[in-house]
Each structure stands twice: as structure tokens, then as C-alpha cells.
Amino acid sequence: xxxxxxxxxxLEVHVELHTTSxxxxxxxxxxxxxxxxxxxxxxxxxxxxxxxxxxxxxELALRAALALNCRVNRYSxxxxxxxxxxxxxxxxxxxxxxxxxxxxxxLAVYKNRELLRNVKIERLHLEExxxxxxxxxxxxxxxxxxxxxxxxxxxxxxxxxxxxxxEARIFLETLRRTLLYTRISDCKMEEGSLRCDANISLRxxxxxxxxxxxxxxxxxxxxxxxxxxxxxxxxxxEILDRGGRINQETRRWHEDKGMTDxxxxxxxxxxxxxxxxPDLPPVIVEDSLLTRIGTExxxxxxxxxxxxxxxxxLTPYQAEIITGDRDLADFYEETVRxxxxxxxxxxxxxxxxxxxxxQFPGAIKQSPFTPLHLAQLxxxxxxxxxxxxxxxEVLEESFNSGKMPELIVREKSLGQISESxxxxxxxxxxxxxxxxxxxDYREGHxxxxxxxxxxxxxxxxxxxxxxxVIALLEEKLAKIGE
Amino acid sequence: MHLFTLTAVEAAQALQRREISSVQLVxxxxxxxxxxxxxxxxxxxxxxxxxxxxxxxxxxxxxxxxVSLSPLAGIPMALKDNICTxxxxxTCASLxxxxxxxxxxxxVTTALREAGAIxxxxxxxxxxxxxxSTENSAYHLxxxxxxxxxxPGGSSGGSAALVAAGxxxxxxxxxxxxxxxxxxxxxxxxxxxxxxxLVSRYGLIxxxxxxxxxxxxxxxxxxxxxxxxxxxxxxxxxxxxxxxxKERYTAYLGKEIKGQRVALPVECFGEGLEKEIKELVMxxxxxxxxxxxxxxxxxxxxxxxxxxxYYLVAPAEASSNLARYDGIQxxxxxxxxxxxxxxxxATRSKGFGAEVKRRIMLGTYALSSGYYDAYYxxxxxxxxxxRQEFESIFKDHDFIVTPTSPxxxxxxxxxxxxxxxxxxxxxxxxxxNLCGFxxxxxxxxxxxxxxxxxxxxxxPFDEGRMLQFCYVLESLLGLKGRLAEMKLKEE
Numbered sequence: 001x002x003x004x005x006x007x008x009x010x011l012e013v014h015v016e017l018h019t020t021s022x023x024x025x026x027x028x029x030x031x032x033x034x035x036x037x038x039x040x041x042x043x044x045x046x047x048x049x050x051x052x053x054x055x056x057x058x059e060l061a062l063r064a065a066l067a068l069n070c071r072v073n074r075y076s077x078x079x080x081x082x083x084x085x086x087x088x089x090x091x092x093x094x095x096x097x098x099x100x101x102x103x104x105x106x107l108a109v110y111k112n113r114e115l116l117r118n119v120k121i122e123r124l125h126l127e128e129x130x131x132x133x134x135x136x137x138x139x140x141x142x143x144x145x146x147x148x149x150x151x152x153x154x155x156x157x158x159x160x161x162x163x164x165x166x167e168a169r170i171f172l173e174t175l176r177r178t179l180l181y182t183r184i185s186d187c188k189m190e191e192g193s194l195r196c197d198a199n200i201s202l203r204x205x206x207x208x209x210x211x212x213x214x215x216x217x218x219x220x221x222x223x224x225x226x227x228x229x230x231x232x233x234x235x236x237x238e239i240l241d242r243g244g245r246i247n248q249e250t251r252r253w254h255e256d257k258g259m260t261d262x263x264x265x266x267x268x269x270x271x272x273x274x275x276x277x278p279d280l281p282p283v284i285v286e287d288s289l290l291t292r293i294g295t296e297x298x299x300x301x302x303x304x305x306x307x308x309x310x311x312x313x314l315t316p317y318q319a320e321i322i323t324g325d326r327d328l329a330d331f332y333e334e335t336v337r338x339x340x341x342x343x344x345x346x347x348x349x350x351x352x353x354x355x356x357x358x359q360f361p362g363a364i365k366q367s368p369f370t371p372l373h374l375a376q377l378x379x380x381x382x383x384x385x386x387x388x389x390x391x392x393e394v395l396e397e398s399f400n401s402g403k404m405p406e407l408i409v410r411e412k413s414l415g416q417i418s419e420s421x422x423x424x425x426x427x428x429x430x431x432x433x434x435x436x437x438x439x440d441y442r443e444g445h446x447x448x449x450x451x452x453x454x455x456x457x458x459x460x461x462x463x464x465x466x467x468x469v470i471a472l473l474e475e476k477l478a479k480i481g482e
Numbered sequence: 483m484h485l486f487t488l489t490a491v492e493a494a495q496a497l498q499r500r501e502i503s504s505v506q507l508v509x510x511x512x513x514x515x516x517x518x519x520x521x522x523x524x525x526x527x528x529x530x531x532x533x534x535x536x537x538x539x540x541x542x543x544x545x546x547x548x549v550s551l552s553p554l555a556g557i558p559m560a561l562k563d564n565i566c567t568x569x570x571x572x573t574c575a576s577l578x579x580x581x582x583x584x585x586x587x588x589x590v591t592t593a594l595r596e597a598g599a600i601x602x603x604x605x606x607x608x609x610x611x612x613x614x615s616t617e618n619s620a621y622h623l624x625x626x627x628x629x630x631x632x633x634p635g636g637s638s639g640g641s642a643a644l645v646a647a648g649x650x651x652x653x654x655x656x657x658x659x660x661x662x663x664x665x666x667x668x669x670x671x672x673x674x675x676x677x678x679x680l681v682s683r684y685g686l687i688x689x690x691x692x693x694x695x696x697x698x699x700x701x702x703x704x705x706x707x708x709x710x711x712x713x714x715x716x717x718x719x720x721x722x723x724x725x726x727x728k729e730r731y732t733a734y735l736g737k738e739i740k741g742q743r744v745a746l747p748v749e750c751f752g753e754g755l756e757k758e759i760k761e762l763v764m765x766x767x768x769x770x771x772x773x774x775x776x777x778x779x780x781x782x783x784x785x786x787x788x789x790x791x792y793y794l795v796a797p798a799e800a801s802s803n804l805a806r807y808d809g810i811q812x813x814x815x816x817x818x819x820x821x822x823x824x825x826x827x828a829t830r831s832k833g834f835g836a837e838v839k840r841r842i843m844l845g846t847y848a849l850s851s852g853y854y855d856a857y858y859x860x861x862x863x864x865x866x867x868x869r870q871e872f873e874s875i876f877k878d879h880d881f882i883v884t885p886t887s888p889x890x891x892x893x894x895x896x897x898x899x900x901x902x903x904x905x906x907x908x909x910x911x912x913x914x915n916l917c918g919f920x921x922x923x924x925x926x927x928x929x930x931x932x933x934x935x936x937x938x939x940x941x942p943f944d945e946g947r948m949l950q951f952c953y954v955l956e957s958l959l960g961l962k963g964r965l966a967e968m969k970l971k972e973e
Contacts, residue, residue: 041586045806047579047687048566048588050720082802082849084826091805144810273849275858278692278799280721 005202005240007233008210009162013175014153015185016129016193017060023128023152024051024094031191035134035145043150045089050279053078057152058283060184061101061126062293064154067182067300068121068175070105074285076125078277083270086144087131095127095155097274101283107178108302109171113316119171120159126283127153154184160199160210165229169222172196177301181326189221196225201246202236211236212246216260219253228253232260304329312342321350327364328354334371339378348378352392356399368402377405384465385409423456423464427472430455431480441477449473485510489963490557490651490705497556500545504538504556507651508600511558515602515649518968524624524634524644526563527571528603534558537600544598553708555598560644560653563604564611565696566685567591570601574687575619576609578807578814578833588685589720590654590696590713597712602650605640609835610804611661611689613637614907617898618837625894626668627966628932632891635665635907641699642669646966652700652709656686658693659792660886660911663923666699667886667935670925670964672706672952673699675911677942678918679724681710682717688803690796691722693915701963703924703953707731710945726943734950740774742880742951747782750884750910762927762934763885769958775951778879782871785913787864792912793905794848794861800838801845807833840901869917876941881951884910886923886935910937920945924952925961 022029025042041049065072079097105121129151134143156175162168176187176194187194196219201211214236219228231253236246248269251260299307301323308319308329323329328349335345353374357364377398381391386409394405401408430452431438440448449470456469485493485507496502512531519525541556561567564574566584568591573579587595594601608618616624616639624639626632627647634643638655642665645653655662657675666673674697681696688694698709711732716725744767751760767777809815809829816828834842848857875882887907897904914921919939926936936955940948956962 041584044811046584046586046812047572047574047582047806048564048584048685049586050684052719052721080802082805084805084808086808086810086822089806089811091808092802271851273802273846273851273854275798275802275849275854278690278722279688 004204005233005237006205006207007164008160008201008203008213009165009168009229010160010199011156011158011162011168011172012197012199013156013158013172014195015064015156015179015187017057017152017154018183018185018193019054019056019060019152021054021056022150023054023057023126024150027150029151031193033147035143035147038147039149043089044146045091045149051094051277053280053283054152057126058101058285059289059293060152060182061124061154062285062290063182063297064156064179064184065102065105065124066294066297067178068105068107068124068156070102070121070124072102072285072290073099075099076101076283076285078126078280078283079274080277081127081272081274083272085130086142087133087146087149089131089146089149093128093130094277094280096125098276099282100125101154101285107171107175109167109174111167111170113320116167116170117161117163119161122157122159124154124156127155129153160201165226165233168198168229169226172225173222174301177324181298181300183298183326192220195220198225198229200229200232200236202233202240212248214246214248215250217250217252217263220255224253224255227255227258228260231258235260298326301326312336312346314342314346318346318350321354322346325364328357331364331371331374335374335378338371339375341378341382344378344382345374348374352395353399356396367399369399373398373402373405380405380409384467387462387466390462423460423468423472426456426459426464427469427476430459431476438477438480442480449477484514484648486514486648486651487965488651489701490554490559491708493651494553494555494557494708497545498553504541504545504600505535507556508534508538508558508602511602511650514647518627518647519649521630521968522625522627522643522647522649523622524605524640524647524649525560525603526573526575526606526619526621526640529570529601534600534602541598541600552597552712554594554712556600557651558600558602559594560603560605560641560650561591561594561601562607562638562641562653562655564607564656564687564689565591565604565654566687567601567604570604572604572687573621574610575607575621576833576835576838577620578829580620580814582813584685586685589682589717591685593713593715594654599712605638605644605653605655607640608637608661609838610687610800611637611656611658611694612800612837612841614660614664614904615892615894615897616640616665617894618835620835623894626891626932627968628670629891631893632932633668633894635668635887635891637661637665638673638699639665639668642666642671642673645669645671645699645701647968648965652698652705654696654709654713655699656689656694656696657911657915658689658796659915660908662697662699663886663911663921663935663937664907666923667925667933667937668891670928670933670935670961670966671699671701672703672922672924672956673697673935674706674710674922674945675914675920676710676714676945677724677920678915679722680714680920680943680945682715682720682723684717684719684723688799690799691803692799693792693796695915701965703949703956703962704732704735706922707735707949707953710949714945724943729946731946731949734946735953737950738773739770739951739954742775742947743878744770744775744777745780745875745879745882746777747780747785747875747882747884749782749785754906754909755885755888756890756929758929759885759888759890759934762929763883763936766926766936766955766959767883770955773954773958777883780875780879780882782868782875782913784864784868784871788868788913788916789905789909791861791864791868792908792916793844794857795865795916797841797845798848798858798861799845801842801849804834804838804842809833837901865916868913872913872917872919872939880940880944881948882939884937884939886910886937890929890932890934914939918942920948922948922952924956925964926955926959927961
């Protein structure tokens, strides 16, 4: 990174709210439907249609606002943002302008458990999404899909607080994790339910004034956000090094080419002619609603991380991974609630169980393998009813079928032979049949016991409790030597 | 006797008594339309006689079966062409919506359909309700039935002319700055703009959302009360529709008005008002005093700024409301150009008329960054101020009375090229829109054979008492339900 300049980045993040119906009509809010099937006169902006605000969108937006430590405005207003584009059927977007729903929030961003920065959330407001244009290569026209019109969004605007492209990416990941905890959205960048534009400028170190900022769009993954901004830092630095000036413009990131290019310059910047939306009354947030949303808000990643460290004695690494996903953390704590072996539960969960979950992403909640299953498995291992190796087999089967581990062990007779009189018989037979090994042992070749042990395991189909076998072998061999 | 000369309520009562049938009413109305419509031209689209007769037969059948129907079941009516009618062209008298058939009914359309009223057609208007003479219709002029050389007023000129000519028993219009009351005044009928929020705007193609209201144009005050009863009431699809209990407006009719207090704002009786009109309004009020009404002078000095405030707010909202006519999804689309901007320019240049373009430009300017505070925001402040002055008058007065319009209907073409003079037509009516207050125009006499309207402005949601007052006044004046005397070709 060119060290001659300080990098200043602010982000504008759009998050789709997962309501059942759209923001201003009763159409279903669903991703991936056939084009133009989830539409009605209201979201198509037909003449004479009027919006009616979906209170559920307000509740989800309030959750986000509280999770980001924002101050919620008891009075906010919708405003019209006017511009012409074929995916915007009313030619204005219902948004919020002078009176946003919430402001003055902050989100702490850590890298390797070290606080990078408290990033200011300048504002959080509600707005409706636009439709989508579908371009067919080689055709002189485009298709419009209005399904997404009227899908509720929150726009989250940060202060110019981020100081590097990497920091921007980490912030965005932290934001996503936090919002996923509140369950307002699935926050999928690839499906567009989380979208990020960035404003970036450079200035000489020590300078108090901000440099000319450039807006970057079309960064459609976390990686793209970092790469796009890194490219832009380089581009701007080169211009400044040459003594050139940065143009006020909007640029588009091209992931395939690894570069940005100009979308529109300052002259092309639009005047959106905002004014209060006359079709909708102001949004009044009552104390009772805010209190309820606050009470319902789940414990967020950072406090949960700290609590997991203190309460269960986890390592920072374990706690970080477990709290990285609310479903995983819920799974962990529920397991520990049923069978209190926090360290063992963490080891199993982050080892073999997580590997299985990763093969079926997003399925922790839907998985037939529940904390009850894991707790039972842990109990079987602890009680030495099955060996560690058997446990892995049982886990896999339980994970695939949803059968309780105890049932699997019983059905397949996988239980360890821990009854000594039963094992004694086997051990005696093995000793009788392997005179040579016994002799070797007695002559000081202590390794011969491993061979004998293997023979016992073979004879029991691997179900013998290994500790018990060793103890028995040693006891009997010692007797023979007497 | 021709049935079309009856008021809606008279016709309805005859229907309920089974003295006549709805089919007879519809036939008589279509005969009347055949006779006078070529001169009046109040309809922008007319349903076929067969369609209307089918609806009438249905009502007759239900009446025969003893089904209890609303008082206006079987009565032929018209809707202004900015009110959505499922499958029936709704054009706002604009080329940009030529042939546009909405896939849904407006709230008022549904309400009237369910009440059994028979839709005969859609009435002509100034394009997108912008105008005071119906001369801004992209399709054709409408003539004033009292004098075919004159305009019917506007923008609901078609609705007013049709009612005055006996082509329908009643019609609905919309009123953003006087668009129901001024044509009612010009055509000698009753026109009511309800309190903002009383009648759902769902399905009314917006001109200026914070000012628009739908209301009835009728032959007399009683008809007005009956129609209002059907169309008023909360609609969850319009977030500005007020949730309150349904009122029985007809129950107010016939009660005496003794002791009521009327305010005359001096600002509405000064310069620009024709002397004869002033005398007619004062004469009407003199009759009121005979039945125990007291009349007081009052002042609302801020009304001087009503017109400028209105011509910032209304065009600003219109510039946004009309932006959706872009040639993409429906309506006129001129696709001869090579790119998106060409499509926008060509479609909107061809699709909108001069007055609509003028207001879009005015509004776009007023909302532009750097001008917003000086224009739009200031206009909103004026709006608040005017409202406060009216509220203070209403503290110790029941009604405010003014002339509806400073002049009688003017000649066709007389003001067409003079928008500023045209805008003055609304000088007495726009304040009620800016405040959201209800206001009604009723006939109070004639000047040189042309009708003159008197406007009564009331407190919010006080339509019942306004109708009570006007019902008495109407009978004192003896002008109830007069149709225009038209010289007809074959009668």
C-alpha cells in the first residue's frame, strides 16, 4: 500500500429485510420467483395505486438500529427520491431523507481480537428496493423484472472512519455477523440481500481536510470490496503522485478485469429532488414498541464472545468461531446445557461436527442432528461405553439419519466390552494361542504387548475397552512370569 | 315526463316504489345522451347502451326479488376519467394514457358498483386535472350546457356538464384546487370537496397527493348527501384515509339552521370579484339571516398567499406523480429513438399537453436542490399559516362563506393562452385544499343567464352540518335541481 497517503473510506450498505410481504403492498417478499409474478398495482406503480407501510419492516429495521447502537428517532418520515430508470416504475423511490429512522450508532471492529476501530453509523433509514434489468447479450433491448420492487431495505451509512480496504472488508463482515444475529435478513451478497457501495478518498498524512472522494459501486462480495478499494487506492495514489487531481465521480468495479471505470461524473450526478412523501403519514415509534424490540434483541456476537470465555473457559479461538454464527453458538450452549462438559463439547463441535455442518451450509437449524444428539454422544464417550473411534462412526450416522446415538450403538452392538470377566476369557484365549509373543514379552520385548492387544481387539471386533485390555494383559503376563 | 329531469333521489324513490325500472332510467338517459351529447361532449368514453342495460336489468331483478339495495341502486352516473375503472379506459384526458385500461377499480368505483349505481361513462376533464375550463383535455372540448359558447369550468368540467345537461343523475369529480366546486358553480350544480382523508384516494390517478379529494357533483344538496354517504369511509389501502365511524349525512337534511354563525372573509369579497356575483352571495346570506343565522365579517390575511403557495405545492407533487409516465410499462411509448433517453423525451414530449408540461417544469424547479427551501418549504409554511387562520375563524363561527368563483363561466378560448388569469379562477377555492377542509358549492342565482355558485367551507369532517346548512339555503333560494335549458335539435 502506498504509504504516502492516508486512506479514508465510508460505506453505504443496503440490507434487504426478510419480511413476509413487501414494504408497501401485500405481495410476497421472496427471492428467485419467475419474473414479474410477485407484483400488484402498488409495486408496479400503476396510476392511482397507493402505498401502505408494512409495520413488520419497521420492527426489523428497529432491530438493526438497536443492534448497531443507534439512537432511534421517535418521528421519522418517508421522502420521495425522484429519478428516471426503467427498474423504478414510479420514477421515484420511497426512502427517508431529512428524518431517518435512526442515527448516531457505532459498531466495534476487531482484527485478531484487537480493536481496530469503533466505526460510526451515521444513519440508518428505511427504503424500498427497485426492480432488476435483465440484459440479453446482443439484443437491442432489456427485460425488466419488477419482483424486487418494493422489497424493504435498510440503508446503513457509516462515517468516513475506515482507514484501509482490509478494514472496510472486516467492518462489512462484522456488520453482516451482527445483522445475522438479529435475523432481519440472510445478508447474502451474492443474492444481493446485502449490498455495499463505498466512498473513498486519499489525503497526505497529517492533513486535516478530506480529499476528493470517489464512489465505488458493483462490489458484490467481501473479497470484491477489499480488492475494489485496493485498486482504487492505487489508482488515486498514482494520480496524486503525478500531481493530478481526483475527479468527483462514481466508478464501477469489474471483478473479472480487476479494475474500476467511470460510471458517471459530477456533471452526471443527479438532483433527486427529495420531498416528503405525501401518500404516507410520518413513522411514529412508540416507547412500548421500542422497549419490546429491545427486549427481544438477542445477545450480540461481541458480548456473547466475552461471556463464552468467562462462563465456559473456552479459548479465544474457540469462542470466536463458535460466536461467529448465532446458530452454532446456540447449538453449543444448548449442548452444554444438556450435558455440562464445555471443553469437550467445544472440541467435538469445532472438530468433527463442524466439518459435517460445513458440508450442508446453513443447515445447522434444520439439521436432524441436534444438541441433544451431540450431548448423548459425549455422554457415551465419557462413560466409556464407546471408543473415540466408534464415536466418530456413530456421529456420522446420527448426523445423516437423525437417529439418537444410543439407539445406533444398541442396534449395531457397538458398545465397548468393559465387563472384565467377559474380556478375561478372550485375553486368556489370546495368550494361550500366542505362546511366541508371550515368550518375547517375558524376554524383555515389551512391544509384544501391542501385538497381543491387537489380537484381542480383532477377536472382539474392536469393541473391547482398550484400557481394560491393557490392564488385563499386563496383569496376566506378570502372573505368567512369576 | 322525461325521467332524466328527476334528481337522483327522486328517481331512486320511484325505483324503490317500483313505479319505474332501472332499465327505463337507463333508456331515458341514453336517449337524452343521443340528443344533447353531440353539443355538450361531456363524456370521454361512453359505455354501450347494452352494457348499461345489462347492469340495470340486474338491479331490477334484485329489486323484484326484494333484495335490499342502497338508495342509489339502479341510478345512472358518470366517473371522472382520472378514477380507475377495471377494464374500462381511464386516460386522465391525456394522450400519454390513451387506451389505458386499469386492471383494478378505484375505491369509489367499487363502492358505487356495490351500491348498484350504473356506470354510464367516463367524463371529460382537463388533462391530469390541471386546468379550470376542461380546454386542456387532449381529446375534445366540453361545452357549458347553459351556453354552448362557454366553458363548463374544470377540471371536472365533463362531470359538471353531464349533470347539468341531464345526461347522468350524478357524477364524481376530483378537486385539487377547486376542480369540483368551480365547474359546479359554472354549470349550476352542487359540488362537494370532502375533508382531506374522508374519501379514499385509492385508484384516483394522482395530481397533487396532499390536496386531491374525490367528491360528488349532483343536481341538489340531497343527492350530494346520498352520494357522499356511499363513497365516504375508511379504506386501509389509502394511508391518508382517516379512520372514523361512518356518518349518516342524509340524517342532517331538513334540520333547521337557526343560531348558526357564518363568517365572510373580507379578502374574498374585494378586488377581482364581479359585482353581480357579490350581490347574489350577499342576497343569499340575507335570506339566511331571516331563518336565524348570524353573519359576521372575518379576516384571513394569509389567504393572499394561498395562490402562490398552491402553485408551488401542487406542481411539485405533480412533477413527481407524473414522472411514472415514461413509456416503459404502459400508456404511450414512442420507441423510434436509439436509447432510453430518446424514449423518455419522445414519449413525454408527445404525450403531455402544454399546461401539464408547464406544471411539471414549475414543480421540478421548485424541488430542485438549492431552491427547495426557498419555494417548497416556504409554501408548506404558508399552508400551515393559512390553516391556523381558518382554524381561528372556526373557533367562533360554524362556516366560512365565499363566492365559489370570481366570475361566471367564460367564453371558450377566452383564457386559454393566459395561464395566470386562468389560475385566478381558483382564488376562493384553493384555500380549502391547502387546509384539507371540506367545501361545497351550491347555486345561488344567475348573472346574464349563467349560474353563480356560493361556497361554504366547514370544519374538518363537518360535512353533515354543511349539508344541513346548504339544504336549507337551497330551499330558501328556490334553485333546487334545475337543469340547463338546452336548445335541442329534436325536442
